[in-house]
Each structure stands twice: as structure tokens, then as C-alpha cells.
Amino acid sequence: xxxxxxxxxxxxxxxxxxxxxxxxxxxxxxxxxxxxxxxxxxxxxxxxxxxxxxxxxxxxxxxxxxxxxxxxxxxxxxxxxxxxxxxxxxxxxxxxxxxxxxxxxxxxxxxxxxxxxxxxxxxxxxxxxxxxxxxxxxxxxxxxxxxxxxxxxxxxxxxxxxxxxxxxxxxxxxxxxxxxxxxxxxxxxxxxxxxxxxxxxxxxxxxxxxxxxxxxxxxxxxxxxxxxxxxxxxxxxxxxxxxxxxxxxxxxxxxxxxxxxxxxxxxxxxxxxxxxxxxxxxxxxxxxxxxxxxxxxxxxxxxxxxxxxxxxxxxxxxxxxxxxxxxxxxxxxxxxxxxxxxxxxxxxxxxxxxxxxxxxxxxxxxxxxxxxxxxxxxxxxxxxxxxxxxxxxxxxxxxxxxxxxxxxxxxxxxxxxxxxxxxxxxxxxxxxxxxxxxxxxxxxxxxxxxxxx
Numbered sequence: 118x119x120x121x122x123x124x125x126x127x128x129x130x131x132x133x134x135x136x137x138x139x140x141x142x143x144x145x146x147x148x149x150x151x152x153x154x155x156x157x158x159x160x161x162x163x164x165x166x167x168x169x170x171x172x173x174x175x176x177x178x179x180x181x182x183x184x185x186x187x188x189x190x191x192x193x194x195x196x197x198x199x200x201x202x203x204x205x206x207x208x209x210x211x212x213x214x215x216x217x218x219x220x221x222x223x224x225x226x227x228x229x230x231x232x233x234x235x236x237x238x239x240x241x242x243x244x245x246x247x248x249x250x251x252x253x254x255x256x257x258x259x260x261x262x263x264x265x266x267x268x269x270x271x272x273x274x275x276x277x278x279x280x281x282x283x284x285x286x287x288x289x290x291x292x293x294x295x296x297x298x299x300x301x302x303x304x305x306x307x308x309x310x311x312x313x314x315x316x317x318x319x320x321x322x323x324x325x326x327x328x329x330x331x332x333x334x335x336x337x338x339x340x341x342x343x344x345x346x347x348x349x350x351x352x353x354x355x356x357x358x359x360x361x362x363x364x365x366x367x368x369x370x371x372x373x374x375x376x377x378x379x380x381x382x383x384x385x386x387x388x389x390x391x392x393x394x395x396x397x398x399x400x401x402x403x404x405x406x407x408x409x410x411x412x413x414x415x416x417x418x419x420x421x422x423x424x425x426x427x428x429x430x431x432x433x434x435x436x437x438x439x440x441x442x443x444x445x446x447x448x449x450x451x452x453x454x455x456x457x458x459x460x461x462x463x464x465x466x467x468x469x470x471x472x473x474x475x476x477x478x479x480x481x482x483x484x485x486x487x488x489x490x491x492x493x494x495x496x497x498x499x500x501x502x503x504x505x506x507x508x509x510x511x512x513x514x515x516x517x518x519x520x521x522x523x524x525x526x527x528x529x530x531x532x533x534x535x536x537x538x539x540x541x542x543x544x545x546x547x548x549x550x551x552x553x554x555x556x557x558x559x560x561x562x563x564x565x566x567x568x569x570x
Contacts, residue, residue, distance in 0.1 A: 129270055129313055136262045136304060145301055149187070156186035156259035156272055159301035161327030166191035166299060169257070169325045170199065174295050178254035180204065182215070182284065184277060185235060186259035192299060194233035197221070204245075204253060205238050206280050210356045214283060216242030217251070247362055253289045256281065258321065260298045264309035267320040267333040269298060279359075281319045282343045286362060292339045297323045305331070316340045317347060349376045472502075476515045476537070477556035481508060481545065489545050497539045514556055 137153045140146050147158045159165075169175055169192060182204040183193050196203050200220040207213045216238050221229070231237045245251060258277050263269045271277050284290045298321045305324065314320075320337035323330065343362065353360050353375070363373050478490075487506045490513065494500070501515035517536070540553045 127310065127313070130273060132306065132309065133261045133270055133273060136306075140301070140303065143303075145303060154272055156184070156188060156261060157301070157304070158187040159304065161301060162188040162299065163191045164327035165301075165325050166195050168327070168330060169297060169299060170195050172297075172323070172330070174255055174297070174323070175199075180251065180253050181255045181257060182206075182253045182280075182290075183257045184259045185238070188299060189257060189259050190233050192257050194230055197224075197229045197232060198226070204251070205242065206276065207244070208235070210276065210280070210358055212357075213244045213246055214280075214358045215245050215249075217245045217249075218242050247283065247287050247358060247365070249287065249289070251287075251289055253284060253294065256284075256290065256294060256296045258296060258298045258319070260300050260304060260321075262304045262306045262309070263298055263300055263321060263324055264306055265324070265331060265333070266309070266311070266335065267322065267324075267337050268309045268311065268314055269319065269321050270309070275317075278317050278319050279343075282317065282340070283358070283362065286343055295323065296321045296339075297325060299325045302326045302328055317344050345373045345375055347376060472516045472518050474517055475556045476501075476517075476540070477512060477554050478515065478540075478543075479512045479552045479554075481511045481513065481551060485545050487513075493543060493545050497543070499536055499539050 134153075137157070140157050140159065141150065141152055145157075145160055146152050147160055147162070149155070149158065152158070166189075175181075175196075176199075178201060180202040181196050183189050183196065185205050185208055193203055193205065197218065197220065202220065203218045204215040205218070206215055218232065218238065218241060221232065221241075224232070232241055258269065259271070261270045261272055281290070281296075285292075296319060305326070314337075317340055319339060320333070322333050322336060324333070325331075343366075345363070345366075348359070353363065366373050481490075485508060487504065487508065490504070490506075494515075499515075502518050503516040505514040505516070507513055537553055540551075543551045543553065545551065
């Protein structure tokens with residue numbers, strides 16, 4: 118008799134895994150397409166965000182806490198458009214609790230879109246901690262799947278639940294603060310068993326999809342505090358804000374007992390999946406051997422084996438020592454090979470080009486690309502031999518060579534006034550006048566061919 122297939126264990130992760138596989142297989146996600154261990158960036162996230170703004174809870178809210186996940190980016194953008202203040206948790210709570218963004222007067226829609234990204238939030242957001250007196254009127258979370266009864270599954274790390282507990286501890290929210298999630302219609306699961314959820318799991322009050330708004334009728338009670346017994350020393354070691362809250366509770370006379378063993382199955386599953394990708398990235402340092410023995414010989418032998426496994430440095434050619442080479446055999450070898458046995462000084466012949474002079478262009482606005490610069494230079498008849506682009510710093514370098522004619526003496530200085538004059542009042546895109554000034558040649562970071570437009 119064939120072995121009967123054992124029934125699949127019903128866990129939070131099993132529901133997440135099925136949802137990730139289903140959404141990816143059916144093409145229901147936008148970038149990033151690898152959604153495992155992530156909140157899926159579902160197609161229709163913009164429509165769901167627009168539907169959320171129609172709620173009275175959104176219209177009345179002054180300050181909204183919104184998750185940093187990709188599908189909640191449209192929510193952050195529309196909240197800024199509506200002149201709301203938003204709080205966004207700092208990823209993984211490593212350097213604080215929230216980034217606070219107030220409404221920006223006079224900002225364009227393009228600027229608000231940039232501000233709603235993680236990059237924009239880090240640039241403009243003001244970090245706030247647990248000692249802030251801020252009040253939050255609405256909470257918007259991302260989800261992997263959710264039930265009509267309000268049970269919610271995130272990606273399994275528990276940060277949303279922990280952030281909610283911290284806000285309760287700060288007095289920023291209460292148990293009655295509305296919690297909303299935006300998801301795809303397929304992410305609504307009818308059979309999420311209530312026994313899978315514990316008191317720390319934050320339920321939702323309203324579910325928004327691109328096509329419907331679901332108000333949870335029988336609301337699940339939200340827990341009002343941090344459950345220290347569920348947190349390990351590892352959690353506290355990676356989150357300074359959590360250690361700060363622990364110290365605050367202890368000063369108030371509360372007895373704080375942490376979990377002795379970090380045995381969270383969801384966390385283990387998450388780190389198990391990520392370890393597979395990370396274990397090949399970590400390089401072993403033989404100078405920091407993890408154990409010692411009474412006899413150092415076995416340890417030294419192990420270090421030698423590990424050093425041998427490291428890839429050896431590669432050189433263009435092996436250079437023989439002069440004293441070990443017979444001059445006559447050296448000449449024969451060079452004639453046979455047709456080239457010198459000495460190591461080449463330059464691998465790229467372009468690096469030996471003679472640069473007569475260089476110009477530095479600065480005050481280049483963010484968003485300008487090297488192609489835009491090429492087109493602007495060609496319109497003014499300026500053709501540098503090399504361009505070193507550092508747009509992320511707002512500067513670039515133009516290198517010119519072979520400007521002297523054959524009949525001009527090398528001692529005669531190069532006339533650069535005409536080129537500098539052509540570049541005066543140069544503008545690219547929305548940039549103000551670009552500053553042009555002579556510069557010394559610098560090392561190459563990115564060399565582009567000006568003819569490849």
C-alpha cells in the first residue's frame with residue numbers, strides 16, 4: 118500500500134507561501150516581482166489608495182502612520198497631496214522609530230512623488246522617537262493576506278505589530294484608533310483560522326481593495342502594550358528604540374522579563390530562507406578563527422586550508438626575476454613572443470592619452486543624465502574627448518586633447534577661451550546656470566564616449 122500523503126501543516130507561513138506563489142504565478146504584482154518574504158506590490162495599488170482617500174476616517178485625519186512598503190507608496194503620496202502629516206517607520210527600526218513628514222507648501226506633484234519614496238523620506242523626514250508627544254489619527258498597513266474578520270498576516274517579521282505596540286506605549290494611539298490595510302482582492306482569505314493569531318497580532322478595522330471597501334463588523338480586540346516575554350535579547354540588540362522603552366518601563370517600576378530562547382518559528386523560517394542567499398556572500402576571516410584548541414597546530418593547518426580556498430590575485434603577466442634570466446634566452450623569448458615580457462603598465466591604451474586641459478561642470482541638478490549633457494554640448498559645438506560623469510554629486514569633468522595643430526609648438530598654450538565661452542549660461546533640463554571652471558585631470562569613475570548619443 119502506497120504511503121498516504123500527510124496533510125500539510127496549517128501555519129501562518131503556509132498561508133503566506135501560498136499567497137506569494139499564487140500572485141506571482143498569475144501576474145498580479147508589479148516591481149519588485151520577487152515577492153517572497155515581502156509585502157506584495159499588487160497591481161491596482163493606486164486604485165486602492167484612491168478609494169482609501171474617500172473614507173471619512175482619512176478626510177478627518179490630520180496625522181497618519183503609513184507602512185514603508187512598496188504598495189503603500191500611493192497612499193503616502195495622496196496623503197501628502199491632501200496636506201496630511203505622515204509617519205513612516207524607519208526600516209527594521211535600526212536607527213529610530215519614525216520619520217515625520219509634514220505637508221510641504223508649494224511642492225509640485227513630482228516633488229511629492231519623490232517625497233513619498235523611501236529615498237525622499239530619508240532625505241526630508243524628521244526622525245522622532247518614543248519621547249515624542251505626537252498623536253496619530255489613522256494607521257495604514259500592508260498585508261500579505263487578510264480575512265474579512267480582520268485577521269491580518271504581514272511578511273512574518275512582526276515589525277508592524279511591534280510598531281503598533283510602541284505607539285500605544287507612547288500614547289500616540291489608543292485601542293480605538295482605526296487600522297486600515299490596502300490589498301488586492303485575491304489577498305482576502307476566507308479561512309484564516311483565528312487560533313493562529315495571538316494577542317500581539319494587530320487586527321484591521323477596514324480592508325481596501327481596488328474594487329471594494331470592507332468594514333469589519335465583529336472587531337478583534339487590539340492589545341494595548343508591549344509583551345516583553347515575546348521579545349528576545351537579539352531583538353533588543355538590533356533596536357535601540359526598544360531598549361529605550363525597556364529602560365522607561367523599568368524606571369517606572371515594571372518588571373521586564375525577556376524571552377530566554379529566541380524560538381519564534383516565523384522568525385526562524387524567515388532567516389532560514391535568507392540564510393540560503395547570504396551564506397555565500399560572507400567571507401571567512403582566517404585572522405578571527407572561531408575556536409581555539411590546546412594544540413595550535415590543528416588550528417594553523419585549518420587556517421592554511423581556508424587561505425588556499427580564497428581566489429588568488431590575477432596579474433596581467435608573470436614577471437621573471439632579472440637575475441634568474443639568461444640575457445640570450447631572454448632575447449630569444451621576446452623574439453618568439455613578438456612582445457616584451459615586462460608587465461604592461463596600462464591595460465587600456467586610452468589611459469595614456471595626452472590631456473591638454475580639463476573643465477569642471479558643477480551645479481548640475483539631480484535627475485540630469487549624461488545623455489542630456491551630451492546633447493547640450495553637441496548643440497554648442499563642444500566635443501570633449503572624454504566625459505567623467507558624477508551626476509550624483511552634481512558635477513562632471515570634460516577632458517580635451519589633440520587641440521594643437523601639427524604646426525603649433527608644444528610649448529604654446531592651448532586657447533580654451535572659445536570653449537569656455539561656448540559653455541557660458543549652459544542649462545540642462547531644470548538646472549540653473551551650470552558653473553564652468555578649469556580643473557586638473559582626475560581619476561576615471563565613468564568614461565563615456567561623446568559620440569554615442
